[in-house]
Amino acid sequence: MKNVNLKVNGVSVTVPEGTRILDAAIKAGFKVPTLCYMKDLCNESSCRICVVEIKNNRKLMTACSTVVAEGMEVFTNTPKVRASRKITLELMLSNHHKDCLSCVRSGNCELQALATEYGCDAEKYKGTMNDYDVDDATPYLVRDNNKCILCRRCVAACNKVQTVGVIDAGNRGFATRIASPFEKNLNQVPCVACGQCINVCPTGALREKSSISEVEKLLADPSKTVIVGTAPSVRAALGEEFGYPIGTDTEGKMVAALKAIGFNKVFDVDMAADMTIMEEGTEFLARLNDKNAVMPMITSCSAGWIRFIEYNYPELLPNLSTCKSPQQMFGAIMKTYYAKKAGIDPKDLAVVTIMPCIAKKFELTRDDQNAAGVPDIDASLTTRELARMIKNYGINFAALDGKTEFDDPLGKGSTAGLIFGATGGVMEATLRTVAETVTGEKLENIDFKAVRGTKGIKEASVTLKGKTINIAVASGLGNARKLMDEIKVGKSKYHFIEIMACPGGCVNGGGQPIVDSETRNLVDVAKTRAKVLYGKDKKDALRKSHDNPIVKTLYSEFFGEPNSHKAHEVLHTSYVKRDRY
Numbered sequence: 001m002k003n004v005n006l007k008v009n010g011v012s013v014t015v016p017e018g019t020r021i022l023d024a025a026i027k028a029g030f031k032v033p034t035l036c037y038m039k040d041l042c043n044e045s046s047c048r049i050c051v052v053e054i055k056n057n058r059k060l061m062t063a064c065s066t067v068v069a070e071g072m073e074v075f076t077n078t079p080k081v082r083a084s085r086k087i088t089l090e091l092m093l094s095n096h097h098k099d100c101l102s103c104v105r106s107g108n109c110e111l112q113a114l115a116t117e118y119g120c121d122a123e124k125y126k127g128t129m130n131d132y133d134v135d136d137a138t139p140y141l142v143r144d145n146n147k148c149i150l151c152r153r154c155v156a157a158c159n160k161v162q163t164v165g166v167i168d169a170g171n172r173g174f175a176t177r178i179a180s181p182f183e184k185n186l187n188q189v190p191c192v193a194c195g196q197c198i199n200v201c202p203t204g205a206l207r208e209k210s211s212i213s214e215v216e217k218l219l220a221d222p223s224k225t226v227i228v229g230t231a232p233s234v235r236a237a238l239g240e241e242f243g244y245p246i247g248t249d250t251e252g253k254m255v256a257a258l259k260a261i262g263f264n265k266v267f268d269v270d271m272a273a274d275m276t277i278m279e280e281g282t283e284f285l286a287r288l289n290d291k292n293a294v295m296p297m298i299t300s301c302s303a304g305w306i307r308f309i310e311y312n313y314p315e316l317l318p319n320l321s322t323c324k325s326p327q328q329m330f331g332a333i334m335k336t337y338y339a340k341k342a343g344i345d346p347k348d349l350a351v352v353t354i355m356p357c358i359a360k361k362f363e364l365t366r367d368d369q370n371a372a373g374v375p376d377i378d379a380s381l382t383t384r385e386l387a388r389m390i391k392n393y394g395i396n397f398a399a400l401d402g403k404t405e406f407d408d409p410l411g412k413g414s415t416a417g418l419i420f421g422a423t424g425g426v427m428e429a430t431l432r433t434v435a436e437t438v439t440g441e442k443l444e445n446i447d448f449k450a451v452r453g454t455k456g457i458k459e460a461s462v463t464l465k466g467k468t469i470n471i472a473v474a475s476g477l478g479n480a481r482k483l484m485d486e487i488k489v490g491k492s493k494y495h496f497i498e499i500m501a502c503p504g505g506c507v508n509g510g511g512q513p514i515v516d517s518e519t520r521n522l523v524d525v526a527k528t529r530a531k532v533l534y535g536k537d538k539k540d541a542l543r544k545s546h547d548n549p550i551v552k553t554l555y556s557e558f559f560g561e562p563n564s565h566k567a568h569e570v571l572h573t574s575y576v577k578r579d580r581y
Contacts, residue, residue, distance in 0.1 A: 006072040021052060021063040021074055030076050031518065033085065033114055035202050036151035037064035039521040041161065042200070044152045048088050049114065052076045060084055086118045094125035095174075096203075097146040103204040104388070110202035110516050111149060132177065137185040140193045140209055140361040145177045148205040154178060154197035161503060162477040164308070166191045178205075181581070190311040190580045193359035194304035194477065194501045195510015208358045208511060211379045212389055218350045218378060219262050225342075226350040227265040228258050229330045232273065233356045233421030233506040234383050236532035240513040241387030242397040247528040249536065253397055256404035257390045258354075268406045269353065270413020272330035273420045273429070274545035275554065276301065279323045279571050280426075281433045281545075282562035284496055288469070294318040296472075296487065296494040299426050301325050303359035304501030304510075306575065308477050313484045314577035322572040324376075326420065327353050327360050328369050331376030332570045337558045338410060339372065346372040353380045356421070356509030359501065371570040382511025409550065415537035416545045422530035423475035423505035424451035424458060427498040431462060431471075432544045438464040446543060452534070454504045454527050457482065459494070470494045476503035504530070 002017040008028035015024045025032045035047035043064055051060040055073035060081065063074075075081065093115060100106045115122065132145040152169060155178065159165050166189040170179040180189045198206045218226050239250035258266045280299065287293035300306060300321040309316060324332065330353065335346040342349075353360065363369070364377040381389070390397055406412065416432055419425035428448045435443055450460035451471070456479040459472045472494045474480045480499045486492040502509050504526025515525050537543060545551060559567045 004068050004070050006068050006070070006074065008074045009076055015068060019068050021061070021066050021068055022050060024068050025052075025063060025074065025076055026521065032063045032076050033117075034064055034517055035110060035114070035149060036153065038153055038156075038200055038517045042151070042153045042156040047149065047151055049085055051081060051084050053078045053081050082118065085114075086120055089115050089118055089120045090122070090124045092149050093120060093122045094127060095129050096149065097144075098122055103147070104207050104210075104384075105204035105514075108514060108516075109204060112203075113516075130174070130177070135185050136209060137187040138191070138193070138209065138362070139365060140358040141186060141191070141195065141198070142207050142209050143178075143186060144205050144207075147203045148178055149203060150176060150178070151202055152178075153200040153202065154206060157196040157200050160478070162192070162194055162196055162501075163481050164190065164192055164194070164477060167197070184581075188581075190578065192304045192307040192311065192477065192501065193362045193510075195358040196502060198358070198510055199508070199512070199514055201514075202517065208382050208385065209361065210385060211361065211381055212385055214379045215352055215381060215389075218352065221350075223348055224350045225264050225344055225348060226262075226352060227267060227334060228263040228352045228354065229267045229269040229272070229327075229334075230254060230258070230354045231269050231327070231356055231421065231506065232418045232425075232533060233509065233512070233529065234354050234386070236421065236507055236529040237356065237383055237512045238387060240515075241384065246515070246519075246523060246525060247531055249532045250402070252402040252404045253400040254386075255406055256400040256402075257386075257395055257397060259404065260395050260400070261389060261393055263352070265407045267330070267334075267411045268413045269326050269330045270417035270420075271410055271548070271550055272326040272333060272413075273417030274414050274548045274551050275329050275333070275571065276323055276326050276420075276426075277416060277429050277433050277545035278551060278555075278562045279567060280321050281430050281437065283321055283323065284430065285434060285437065286563065288495060296492055296497050297321055299498045300573075301420065301426055302499060302501045303327075303357065303363035305477065305480060305499045307359065307362070307578070308480065308501065309484070310575055310578040311580055312481070313488065316484060316487055317575045317577070319487065320575060322568075322574070324369070324571055324573045325363060326417070327355060327363065327380070328376050328573070329571050331364075331369075332371035333410070333554065335372035335374060335376060336570055337554060346374050350378045351376070353377055354383065354386050355380050356383050356506045356512045357502075358382060358510045360511075366573075367576070368573045384511060384513060387513070409553075412542075412548065412550050414542045414545050414548045415533075415540040416543055417548075419533050419537050421506045421533050422452070423454060423500050423526075424473045424498065425505065425533070427451045427471055427473050427496070429545060430496070433546045435462070435464055436544070436546070451498075454524065454530070456503070469496065471496045471498075473498045475500040475505050477501055507533070
């Protein structure tokens with residue numbers, strides 16, 4: 001490819017032909033602010049914040065869409081450029097509800113940060129403002145168009161990446177707003193609750209529906225024993241909310257914070273992920289050995305993915321594993337086995353989870369999620385919500401003991417369960433157990449690296465006792481759709497498929513800390529967080545689900561064996577066809 005030479009603010013830089021000015025400026029060491037642009041997602045050129053001056057060009061040009069040319073001289077911070085950006089920001093603020101002190105994004109809002117940087121007068125352009133009803137009809141997400149700046153990142157995430165397509169820009173001119181088809185609320189359209197729209201929103205226009213007050217009421221109720229379980233990927237991201245670099249393991253501090261908040265017991269959902277492997281792996285082997293079984297079998301861990309298939313491919317529901325997700329298995333085990341061992345009436349036991357996902361708020365309301373006659377899970381908080389609770393409780397996160405451990409007896413999970421947090425982790429964990437079950441021998445190398453990494457679709461083949469098993473891993477629902485279309489027309493070559501709703505897996509879930517566009521342009525967030533999980537897996541002695549002593553105890557004392565009648569009563573579920581409209 002041909003290279004192009006240019007200057008950015010007097011600094012010479014060489015980039016490949018076709019490079020945008022924005023990327024050339026970054027390479028030269030200069031920041032160009034953006035609000036609509038996000039790498040590999042959105043390039044609408046609609047916000048006009050990234051305008052730059054080009055020598056001998058009368059007009060200011062958008063850096064996110066203008067391609068470099070040989071000999072071009074670009075200036076990113078001239079008085080003319082800064083004045084243009086300031087006016088644009090002030091015009092945005094003129095139609096923006098500025099209740100910043102009560103907004104969950106205050107301090108982490110890209111519009112707020114730029115308005116402060118450019119010394120904007122929020123009241124300079126007073127006049128008519130749009131006034132929209134807040135859509136809070138779902139149990140998981142709130143949409144407030146009064147804070148929307150029409151960047152269309154959410155539209156790109158929903159349509160381009162996830163192929164869900166339940167939001168888009170409607171109307172024209174001053175009346176333009178992000179809406180769902182036929183003016184419906186989000187609970188009336190096939191939204192899958194993945195939350196990827198929240199993760200890319202630069203303001204507070206999209207946020208999870210908070211469950212903090214619900215959890216605080218449980219903690220304040222003297223009749224309740226309140227236990228909490230944390231998902232694998234939360235420990236790899238929580239620290240970002242307290243200033244730690246992306247990719248910092250804060251497991252010990254997380255556990256210490258939960259104990260300081262007042263939970264009676266702090267357990268690890270990794271344990272339930274191990275149980276998922278035992279149930280799912282056994283189910284897969286049974287299908288593999290039954291010529292009449294529905295294949296390929298598809299994982300059922302991701303709540304957003306389950307909603308997606310129920311809406312879009314109901315004819316393929318028999319392909320799903322019948323296993324509950326680790327969250328729901330965790331709650332079911334707590335309300336049955338643990339409640340009995342602890343001598344607690346299940347109705348007096350409250351189970352809270354900390355998840356990287358907003359779909360888990362919906363999942364706990366699904367039918368067939370009440371193994372003990374009461375809901376398996378009482379409330380689910382996102383990683384972001386936990387951070388808010390820690391701050392609200394006046395806990396100094398940095399000063400907490402980083403070696404605090406989960407409680408016994410159900411606080412121990414294998415690192416096979418831990419890597420569930422990354423795309424490919426469920427598949428790798430399953431293969432570790434299935435391979436040793438089939439061969440009857442200990443594997444010398446349990447690292448199945450072919451299914452690792454953040455590539456949208458990964459595939460591999462594994463040979464066990466002369467039988468070749470074709471596997472695939474997809475993250476992001478647009479990639480899931482490709483695999484489902486193959487199955488639908490009878491062209492799938494796979495035996496087993498893992499699907500996660502969020503690109504990169506749970507480490508990039510819709511409830512994780514929000515990362516601004518400038519950082520996302522430079523850092524592979526999902527990959528960096530996933531390194532925490534794989535790093536812990538590499539060092540740990542307990543790396544296979546079937547070796548977990550807690551798992552062995554649960555089967556010997558309660559379930560009997562994987563896929564037993566008792567296990568199906570407690571740990572398995574069913575699915576429904578959902579009408580799209």
